[in-house]
Amino acid sequence: MRVKSIDRLKDSVKGTVLINEPMSRHTSFHIGGPAEVFCIPADDEDIKNIILWARRNRLPVTPIGNGTNLLVSDNGIEGVTIKIADRFSGVFFDEDFALVKAGTAVKSVINAAMERGLGGMEFAWGIPGAIGGSIAMNAGTNSHFLSKFVRKARVIDLNGKEYRLLHDELKFDYRHSILQEEPLILLDVQFELEEKDPGEVKKNIKEAAEKRKGRQPIEYPCAGSVFKNPPTTYAGKVLEEADCKGLRVGDAMISELHANFIINLGHATASDVLKLIRIAQERVYRKKDLILDLEVKLVGKFNLDLLMKKK
Ligand SMILES: Cc1cc2nc3c(=O)[nH]c(=O)nc-3n(C[C@H](O)[C@H](O)[C@H](O)COP(=O)(O)OP(=O)(O)OC[C@H]3O[C@@H](n4cnc5c(N)ncnc54)[C@H](O)[C@@H]3O)c2cc1C
Incomplete structure (x- = not known):
């Protein structure tokens, strides 16, 4: 990315503009590689200027809030990430x-x-x-x-x-x-x-x-419910019945407290979490003939072929 162009963005925005900002600092999972351009707008005008700058530079735009429902790729986010949180x-x-x-x-x-x-x-x-x-x-x-x-x-x-x-x-x-x-x-x-x-x-x-209280593992970094509830049951229930509690890939683990929460025990990567998601999906499919859909939003590049999808 050209330095001159970034300087132009910084000049037009009252909020903050950062380059290669680690997304692990902005997600409740504490996971995620760098956002190429990371902006924290201060007002409507900032948001508009950031969007127009991204358009001129043909860059994709990703809005995020508090990052509490996100799994961000270990490779980070291409283009411009706009954090719309307490500053706004x-x-x-x-x-x-x-x-x-x-x-x-x-x-x-x-x-x-x-x-x-x-x-x-x-x-x-x-x-x-x-x-x-x-x-x-x-x-x-x-x-x-x-x-x-x-x-x-x-x-x-x-x-x-x-x-x-x-x-x-x-x-x-x-x-x-x-x-x-x-x-x-x-x-x-x-x-x-x-x-x-x-x-x-x-x-x-x-x-x-x-x-x-006592139902969600909030003392660990996590991103809330990983899967949506199927129409007639609860994702947590079927995951528990498929013996998913405690399954682990690297430092990503399915919570012992609530089977629909994946927790980061310290150094989990997005790739660990995605592999664990696949293992959980397979177990539920084998036991219940049910494919669980993700509630957590995947941001950045992932090998989506790893996931089971409904036909
Ligand atoms: C401990 C814990 C408990 C939770 N409990 C619940 C619960 O009970 N119920 C529940 O529903 N969720 C729950 N969640 C999940 C999460 O908190 C919610 O989905 C939350 O509302 C997401 O808000 P966010 O600001 O963190 O959004 P993010 O996670 O930052 O973003 C979520 C999605 O919204 C988009 N987005 C963000 N801001 C904007 C914007 N301004 N304009 C357009 N798109 C935008 C993003 O691109 C992304 O697709 C929980 C999460 C945790 C960690």
Whole structure:
């Protein structure tokens, strides 16, 4: 990459621009090689300038949030990675809705709403993502999704053009939204929350935190659920029944606590994790005649032939 061109990008952005930034610093797995160009934008204008610079230089663009649902390749990420996280955050209330910037942490939205006498999203307490990543993934629990509260969203495409998408246009489904189909970056979202007594919100938060306690191996680096739940059962259950708990490749291990979590015992690589995913898929297929789909997002170059896919 030409130094002159990078200098031009640095001059046009108020936020941070780094070269060959290790992605292990930006993923909850603590895994991932270098991002060729890594940007932390400070505002909308920064995002637009980064996108236009990438387009001029014919480079791919990858948005990330808190990196809590990502497995990044050991070879890193080509092109431009844009981290939309705490540097790009804020919650602004109008009468009956909350406008939330994409980098805001999920728990900050729940806290800010509680202070305004609003609630509803407490089920998501403990999800460590930012709002952009969480809307892209339509994060939630088995029975509640964040999409329920989304009225509309503002996105930008890779030509730098902004759009407003209404709830239905966001194509929400289980762990899915249009942001996984189209090259769009979420800038902010309008949530319609419920009027709720702060005492009740606090109680719900406590209950949600209790439910997670002791059920997820959060003391280890991980990326949440590795596989999506099949339509009629839970991925964790079938993985456990296929004796996957404790399986290990290098420093990547299927948690003894929750079979749908892979943990990094210290020096796991993305390649270790992918091999372990394949072994788990095979075991489940043999025992249950079921192919588990990935929930974790693979970013960068991988040998995808390793994975089992539904026909
Ligand atoms: C301990 C632990 C517990 C978890 N528990 C849950 C849970 O209960 N429920 C659940 O659903 N998930 C859970 N997760 C997974 C993860 O936290 C969620 O999917 C989260 O919402 C992802 O947000 P993120 O900011 O980390 O996104 P990332 O992991 O950074 O990105 C996820 C996807 O979103 C895209 N993306 C990110 N930002 C944007 C943007 N601004 N515009 C467009 N696309 C974007 C990325 O390209 C990527 O495809 C858990 C993870 C961990 C580590």
